[in-house]
Amino acid sequence: MSRDAERLQKYISRCGHCSRRRAELLIEKGLVRVNSAIVDQLGTRVIPGKDRVTINGVKIRLPKSLTVALHKPAGFITSTHDTHDRLTVMDLLPKRMIESGVLPAGRLDLQTEGLLVLTNDGELLHRVTHPRFECVKEYFAILNRPPSTRELEKLQSGVFLKEVGKVTAKAKLTHVRHRKDGTATLHVKIHEGMKRQVRRMFDVVGIKVTYLKRLAIGGLTLGDLEKGRWRQLASKEVQLLTGDGKGTTASGQGPRKTGEKRRVRPAGSMKRRKRRRSDGPSGQSRHR
The missing domain is CATH 3.10.290.10 (RNA-binding S4 domain)
Incomplete structure (x- = not known):
């Protein structure tokens, strides 16, 4: 053979x-x-x-492989369609891309922002989403109060989520910061993708996640990719999705050098308006 x-x-x-x-x-x-x-x-x-x-x-035949990184804004459903006529992440993509058969590799809930990968590669979809491959996802979270040392240890070792009837795998919590207003921020790394997992994990210890943003999937980070914008990934970048080594950013930049400053234009507001898809070279979806 x-x-x-x-x-x-x-x-x-x-x-x-x-x-x-x-x-x-x-x-x-x-x-x-x-x-x-x-x-x-x-x-x-x-x-x-x-x-x-x-x-x-x-x-059946292999499609022309297409994988894109999208900076999902809050207020968009991670789905190919919605029976309640709400905005979905597909409304942020041009028609040609949707016709290529790309699907979300995992999901972000309605109010969660950040890096979302969409692909028409079934094997890649499987490797990014199936827990067996332990593809790490990193999030930035704002909490309504600082977690205690005991609560951090409990969250990292795994907590029981009654909604799904199972204990979460080990998580990594870093960059814990206490803020003057009594809230706190931290980074969360998990390799599972249960529905609303990060929010539910903190619910178990009595902490509310007030803001959540996905920063990275495998070795690919969100970088400076603006809200509502997408970018097609090169083959080398696609390989980073299932690894954890030095990666690149979804905005197309390599790791930032120490002391390097990068100018970032403010993202436009994402208001609910009449839907219109754009197939422009910038990858910017417009709502008018």
Whole structure:
């Protein structure tokens, strides 16, 4: 078998047809054909670009890989659509990008801001979101009061979230700062992605997160990418998403040198207005 061969379920996932687990079910049900022959064994391997794979008679193929970083503002749902007609992160992207099949790799809740990655690469989507790969996400949080040493230790070792019925994995809490107004700030690193996880973790110890912003995913950081703006990632940057080494910023800059200053233009206000997608070179979505 060629070195380029890969498991059939992985190939189906990378084509963006469905998740790897769903692909396994389709194979077991005999709904997948390889070179016109029905395949129902999970160990089957295929060579992308050479073998012809169909599902229910429809040929699937690898899409042109597209991965973008988006600075999600508060007030946008992390979803491809919303039944209540609320603004979604897809309203911040141009039509051509949506038609490429990009999906959010994980989610940020309605009021959380920061780095969100969208991709049409099914395998990348799986690696960024599945806890088994331990892709680290870093957040900046403002708390309504400073946490005690005991509370910090409890949060770092894992707390039980009754909403999901499980204990969180170990977290890393750093850069704890007490502020004069009685509030506090800190950085949180986790590799899970349960719904509203950071907020719920602090709820367990009686602390309210009043502001939350995702700063990094793997080795890719938000940098100076402005609210509501997106940027397509190069292949080397995509590789950083599943690593934890020295990375780059979503704004396209490398790590900032000591003492280096960078001018940042203030982001425009994100008001709820008539939706309009822009396909301009700047990647700036406009709402008028």
